[in-house]
Amino acid sequence: QQPVQSPQAVILREGEDxxxxxxxxxxxxxxxxxxxxxxxxxVFLMILLKGGEQKGHEKISASFNEKKQQxxxxxxxxxxSYSGTYFCxxxxxxxxxGSEKLVFGKGTKLTVNP
Amino acid sequence: ETGVTxxxxxxxxxxxxxxxxxxxxxxxxxxMYWYKQSAKKPLELMFVYSLEERVENNSVxxxxxxxxxNSSHLFLHLxxxxxxxxxxxxxxxxxxxLAALNTGELFFGEGSRLTVL
Numbered sequence: 360q361q362p363v364q365s366p367q368a369v370i371l372r373e374g375e376d377x378x379x380x381x382x383x384x385x386x387x388x389x390x391x392x393x394x395x396x397x398x399x400x401x402v403f404l405m406i407l408l409k410g411g412e413q414k415g416h417e418k419i420s421a422s423f424n425e426k427k428q429q430x431x432x433x434x435x436x437x438x439x440s441y442s443g444t445y446f447c448x449x450x451x452x453x454x455x456x457g458s459e460k461l462v463f464g465k466g467t468k469l470t471v472n473p
Numbered sequence: 474e475t476g477v478t479x480x481x482x483x484x485x486x487x488x489x490x491x492x493x494x495x496x497x498x499x500x501x502x503x504x505m506y507w508y509k510q511s512a513k514k515p516l517e518l519m520f521v522y523s524l525e526e527r528v529e530n531n532s533v534x535x536x537x538x539x540x541x542x543n544s545s546h547l548f549l550h551l552x553x554x555x556x557x558x559x560x561x562x563x564x565x566x567x568x569x570x571l572a573a574l575n576t577g578e579l580f581f582g583e584g585s586r587l588t589v590l
Contacts, residue, residue: 389577403578406578462515464515
């Protein structure tokens, strides 16, 4: 039931782009993205509900393909501040919407170098 | 500063000790959560409280005992832990239990780093 994130780690130079994927073996109701910097609390980035919508947060955007049961996080023109570990959390579908349970992936460690 | 404060930030304890982790949220939220974060593993949900009532216990061993005396405070009482319980314990809160939210946002504390010797 735990979502699978890929890649496990990625190293970028400032200004480069990256894509982080999150896939599930179950039908998804929502996908949540968080970023955690070393020694800090995870911070909410965005949530995507089923319907294939795409959302953006500055130069970070995400898509959700419910048919493929996967979400992708796009980081454009990366900045040094983007470094951290990115987690996706997935909520599988229930009879009346969501299951009310969020299960996180293992995370993708992103390092942005000057 | 997320509005969720955890103490202590670091804790070292022996297997026979009894200790407690404390979490306090200043956001007026009604739901609070305990998560365990181990190296190379995903965040694991341990307990969920909604309006001071435990609504989820994710098959957590009884050596972990949560307590929620009011909607602002959450404790995790620790007793006869094992070395494999060493991890970062994260507290989080949300305005309502997850499914009732429009945004689904969890507000995390910075965690309590626990080492069991």
